[in-house]
Amino acid sequence: MLRVYNTLTKQKELFQTVEPGKVTMYVCGPTVYKPSHIGHMVGPVIFDTVKRYLVRLGYQVRWVVNITDVDDKLIRRAAELNTTVKELAEKMTTDYVENLTKLNVTGIDAMPRATEHIQGMIDIMQGLIAKGYAYAASGDVYFDVMKDADYGKLCNRDPEQLEAGARIEVSDRKRSPGDFALWKSAKPGEPAWDSPWGKGRPGWHIECSAMSMSLLGKTLDIHGGGLDLQFPHHENELAQSESFTGETFSRYWMHNGLLKIGQSKMAGSVGNVVNVVDLLQKYSPETVRFLLLATHYRSPIEYSDERLAEVQKSLEGFYRFFERYERITKKSFFAITASTNVASPSEFATLRQSFLNHMDDDFNTGGAVGVLFELLSALNRFVDVSQLESGNGKPVDVATFEQGVGYLKELTDILGLFAKQIETPQTDEKSQQILSGLMQLLIDLRAEARKAKNFSLGDQIRKRLAEIGVTLEDRPTGTIWRKE
């Protein structure tokens, strides 16, 4: 049974959806004014994995991630770059989507833009005003936190005390400091839309209410986002949505931990961001995704170059195993279909179950990843013990082995890892032929030297190759070579 930690209740709850068998999930996306940094990828990778697991459990999942394409930062940045808000937003959205694709985030069903839902926002605001939860003032519209009896329930905020900590310019149009803008009257030169209160643009929180209701209905099963969005964004979204519909806005609130670089979080405001595009120059998408999933999603993730290098190193064992699998079965790991049914009890099946148990416990990918390494060891051990690589393996053992590898495929699929062969820099075919020909030539010459007990020559060949980044491995079936 799947249990999910709910920020609203601060405990793990049994997962039960509004509609049996179906899950609606809304995750707050970025404001597209700058190229995305790795921090922006944490949520998408995690919730992509959440979706994969839910699908694996048999749910039909519909997942929406919004794009905020109008806001102060966007307006400012567009002015700096001497471009339009629209153009800037489109460009940065493209960047965002490309990065998601590279990280194998494939589960998003819709990415609505705030500016496409202005009418929906106006409808909600009118409803809120009619019910007395919001008021218009000089072209602005504000939500009245004092009118909302349970305002602050998500983050334990007391609207009475918001005043104390209110460091913001408390607009005199507001009735109380905690009130937040649903609609902002237009200033000259800013993007603006017509509304019953005059020309203006939406406040930050209202867009998510409008988009989620329009695409997923009044009550979401899961609402997700970064920990930093809990307050005020999610608190306000919740307040305005429930005040408007009178119904529960989201059954489960899930918040992911922030990426930590050194002692503080990575954020545009701190100025310590690493762009995804730059990062992927140095490390594979697989490495990045693995890093993000190796820690429990509610904890901060330790980010550093050393950490990335460490993760990359730990992944090499998997890639070597995939090659080993190919040597034994003549099949590519990436092409096999996952075993999902447990035919007979085995060590592999036990580990598989352990992995699934971790996922059932609030999507504990950290624990699950640990099991992956155990499964890897178990499979390698099995190959050794059953002598599968020497070609003397019994058919029964080969079958058991293939099932175990099928599990590995199944589980890595859930995490969205090892979906395809790692990409290597393209070289033309002719060069490729020459390279493999030369390598074979060297391996053959070395084999002859070793046969003649001329080990010093053999070792010299190996040493010189190592110096240029080529490793030789002498295996029962012959010598193979590998870059790096």
Next chain:
RNA sequence: GGCCCCUUAGCCAAGCGGUAAGGCAGUGGAUUGCAAAUCCGCCAUCCCCGGUUCGAAUCCGGGAGGGGCCUCCA
């Protein structure tokens, strides 16, 4: 000042009352002509102090240190 959260080996990290997963690094061994790869073994009593309990890394209280939010932020 208010509201959350964290503190597990050199580093990263799981653990949610029954006696410390996993990875990286290190180290001993099997294998190898020697290596590489693989396998096996070793490597922590869980920030401190009290308490609850037959039993606590896990629960409660206090202390120390760190982080997040209260302003834009994934």
